[in-house]
Amino acid sequence: MSVATRSIAETFVTIVGREGVRADDEARAAAAVDGQPPRWVVCPVSIDQLSRVVALAHDEGLAVVPRGGGHALELGNPPTRVDVVADLSSLVRVVEYNPDDLTITAEAGISAGALAALLAPHRQFLPLDPPGLISRTLGGVTATNASGPLRARYGTMRDLLLGVRFVQADGVVTWGGSKVVKSVSGYDVPKLMVGALGTLGVLGELTLRLHPRPDVEGSWLVLLPSTQAAQGLVERIVDSPLQPNRIEFFNDRALESLPVETAVAGVAVSIGSVVEAVREQGERLVTMAKAAGARTVPLPDEFWSVADRALTAERHESALQVAVVAGRLADTERAITEAVRTAAPGAQVRISGCAAVGTFRVLVGGASVAEAAAMVTRVRAWATELGGSVVVASGPAELRKAVDPWGPIDPGPFALMRALRDEFDPKRVLNPGRYVGGL
Numbered sequence: 076m077s078v079a080t081r082s083i084a085e086t087f088v089t090i091v092g093r094e095g096v097r098a099d100d101e102a103r104a105a106a107a108v109d110g111q112p113p114r115w116v117v118c119p120v121s122i123d124q125l126s127r128v129v130a131l132a133h134d135e136g137l138a139v140v141p142r143g144g145g146h147a148l149e150l151g152n153p154p155t156r157v158d159v160v161a162d163l164s165s166l167v168r169v170v171e172y173n174p175d176d177l178t179i180t181a182e183a184g185i186s187a188g189a190l191a192a193l194l195a196p197h198r199q200f201l202p203l204d205p206p207g208l209i210s211r212t213l214g215g216v217t218a219t220n221a222s223g224p225l226r227a228r229y230g231t232m233r234d235l236l237l238g239v240r241f242v243q244a245d246g247v248v249t250w251g252g253s254k255v256v257k258s259v260s261g262y263d264v265p266k267l268m269v270g271a272l273g274t275l276g277v278l279g280e281l282t283l284r285l286h287p288r289p290d291v292e293g294s295w296l297v298l299l300p301s302t303q304a305a306q307g308l309v310e311r312i313v314d315s316p317l318q319p320n321r322i323e324f325f326n327d328r329a330l331e332s333l334p335v336e337t338a339v340a341g342v343a344v345s346i347g348s349v350v351e352a353v354r355e356q357g358e359r360l361v362t363m364a365k366a367a368g369a370r371t372v373p374l375p376d377e378f379w380s381v382a383d384r385a386l387t388a389e390r391h392e393s394a395l396q397v398a399v400v401a402g403r404l405a406d407t408e409r410a411i412t413e414a415v416r417t418a419a420p421g422a423q424v425r426i427s428g429c430a431a432v433g434t435f436r437v438l439v440g441g442a443s444v445a446e447a448a449a450m451v452t453r454v455r456a457w458a459t460e461l462g463g464s465v466v467v468a469s470g471p472a473e474l475r476k477a478v479d480p481w482g483p484i485d486p487g488p489f490a491l492m493r494a495l496r497d498e499f500d501p502k503r504v505l506n507p508g509r510y511v512g513g514l
Contacts, residue, residue, distance in 0.1 A: 083135055084115060090127045091119050106160040108140055109153040109472040113160040120165040122240065122248060122279040129277060130246025132159050138507050141273040143184060143212030147219045149469040151272055151480055155508030161277060163214055170280060174199060177285040178237065183214025183278040198288045202229035206387040214278040220270030224321035224379065227431045229286065236265045240280035244500035252282065267495065274510045275499040289347030292320065293357050294374035297364045298338035305340040306404040308367050309430040312344065315363065317356050321345040324430040326408060328423060332385040336372060342430065343374065386427050388438050393447055393470030395437040397454065399463035404430050411437055414453035419446035448477040455482050481511045
């Protein structure tokens with residue numbers, strides 16, 4: 076170890092304590108990103124410590140990769156450098172909770188499961204449910220803009236994030252949004268941070284809008300003979316007086332992974348409200364399904380947690396996020412199925428998604444890297460014509476080297492992204508290379 080390296084390591088120790096710095100092979104291997112182990116794993120226990128860690132890395136020309144629960148480390152390009160992994164799992168403090176105002180401010184390392192337990196006695200919740208939510212951190216969910224079936228009613232983190240406290244690439248702690256102490260003039264900072272993958276700043280603290288938990292929630296699965304019929308049902312639900320929390324589509328393979336009856340297609344609907352409203356809306360849903368020649372099956376309370384586990388990508392699978400204009404459910408399923416049949420005939424594909432807004436999760440198993448890349452290329456070409464997108468959310472690094480995980484982007488928006496990166500992180504300290512276009 077060089078003198079300079081020893082000096083940097085000892086400075087990290089000065090900042091976070093000896094127990095907060097790991098440089099042994101086991102810790103480095105566990106924190107590796109796409110097979111690249113960091114030189115140090117540093118675990119700050121406060122935002123002040125995090126600020127000093129990032130400032131040192133900035134001054135020494137080191138690349139910093141923020142890490143929360145480690146659920147989305149395969150999202151984006153393989154990083155160009157990994158010098159320091161900033162483990163944020165100790166930033167779990169709840170700074171302020173105002174049940175009457177339905178707001179909470181908490182540090183970015185707190186898990187969604189811990190937050191849910193805190194809110195439960197007040198019958199409040201943060202309405203986000205991406206796969207694996209319970210062990211995911213709030214910072215990670217924000218940085219990746221992860222969402223799930225509840226998006227149909229409540230939107231995504233962009234709709235729930237009121238304010239952020241984050242560490243800039245040079246180590247300066249900055250506020251944006253509500254509770255502003257110091258703001259970055261001219262930018263809607265909270266929205267910039269959502270989905271930025273930690274490239275514009277390391278999230279330290281979040282202020283969130285909460286929602287009351289419904290008195291009761293009922294769920295039903297509508298079994299349909301075709302994807303076209305599923306699309307028609309979704310359109311009728313959206314145009315009806317029903318107020319569902321979730322309208323989730325499942326193809327035949329996805330249904331097979333759930334403890335439910337199988338069909339060519341299924342649409343799971345949940346409705347949360349007072350008892351009488353849930354009962355009345357459920358009856359309307361059943362009548363609507365019958366008119367479409369479909370059958371409706373009541374679902375148990377634990378269905379959505381079971382579905383979460385069943386539809387989380389397994390180690391041998393790659394996950395795609397497909398977004399198209401709403402109302403093209405049948406065409407989207409057909410395009411994906413045909414791409415698999417042509418490019419990867421031996422692959423198995425599970426498709427689910429928020430049918431009301433046109434976002435789908437595609438899990439691909441049994442395909443080689445070349446086959447998966449060809450499939451992505453085919454689906455992406457079709458989606459791009461509709462103004463949509465296909466993102467490789469997880470999969471081997473070889474796949475994300477064979478095909479751009481983010482896909483094409485118009486020069487105008489990309490120029491804006493580059494300008495923002497140049498403004499917030501000109502030295503490319505934070506997660507270098509992982510974002511769109513290698514930013």
